[in-house]
């Protein structure tokens with residue numbers, strides 16, 4: 001029974017907090033907004049129909065669709081919002097950008113489009129979730145959000161070597177995405193680091209551009225599947241450097257050479273190179289979902305159809321569930337699907353079938 005004498009809402013809407021795009025994060029705004037008229041602080045959760053965790057192409061496309069469906073989504077986009085495209089220079093393979101576009105600019109376009117239809121953004125990291133009951137609960141430090149549906153689009157992060165010069169020359173010869181950046185190295189010497197299927201796939205793809213592709217691997221046997229290894233071994237443009245680690249990327253405004261170390265005898269050498277593609281695997285960003293959502297053996301969020309998870313009402317989109325394609329356009333498509341399914345799910349919650357029939 002509700003008590004009419006105490007009509008204080010148990011939750012806040014993010015819109016009540018007057019959070020504007022590009023403005024302060026909710027975590028910065030929430031404390032004041034959560035004070036009661038008496039001035040006493042109340043730790044009231046912020047309520048949303050849909051919370052989207054992540055702000056790469058998957059999260060932002062989900063936000064556009066959810067916002068256009070009038071669901072006023074709250075996008076908790078991470079401190080480094082925009083995902084992997086924020087560290088990508090020219091994007092030439094996203095349909096609609098005939099002249100190419102810089103990754104960060106594209107993400108700003110996506111975000112503006114979502115905002116236009118009413119999506120709210122929180123530029124902060126989710127620190128904890130509880131999907132054990134509805135409404136689902138999501139925390140950004142001490143700020144609690146509650147949602148009837150959640151879309152998880154936290155992506156995956158490419159592993160980097162962590163060597164000197166690598167960060168400085170990112171986008172200037174050093175990359176983790178051959179599909180994105182290979183075409184910039186026509187008739188150049190391209191180096192790929194790694195011994196798995198990704199490294200073989202990248203090396204094979206890069207033979208379209210480079211006059212020579214050198215694969216550098218830290219051991220003397222590949223981890224890659226036989227079929228991928230055989231393809232790479234038999235390609236005339238690909239050669240292998242075994243038992244070797246890349247220790248430094250050298251160059252001023254663009255990559256010029258690599259410092260190498262033999263992992264068996266410790267000898268050092270230099271190798272001239274125009275491009276270094278690092279293909280040593282990805283880590284899905286799923287740490288906060290452990291114990292809440294089923295993960296597969298490699299730590300990606302498990303989903304039978306690339307949209308639903310083991311928790312009804314929690315959906316997944318993009319690289320956090322995609323070991324295979326990892327493209328902005330596939331992630332965007334996944335975001336669209338997740339938002340459409342979330343909308344249907346919320347509709348069913350609001351109008352259960354028994355009521356509709358009655």
Ligand code: NAP
Pocket residue numbers: 160161193194195196197198199201218219222223224225279280281282323
């Ligand atoms: P992976 O199988 O884990 O291979 C990573 C490779 O990078 C390994 O050879 C590893 O060396 C090396 N490596 C890791 N850390 C390193 C470091 N710090 N310095 C130097 N080398 C390092 O990852 P993946 O190739 O991305 O593949 C991931 C999964 O996706 C696999 O199951 C794969 O089969 C699948 N996949 C399939 C295809 C396909 O079938 N077309 C394409 C891509 C990926 P060690 O071998 O010494 O550990």
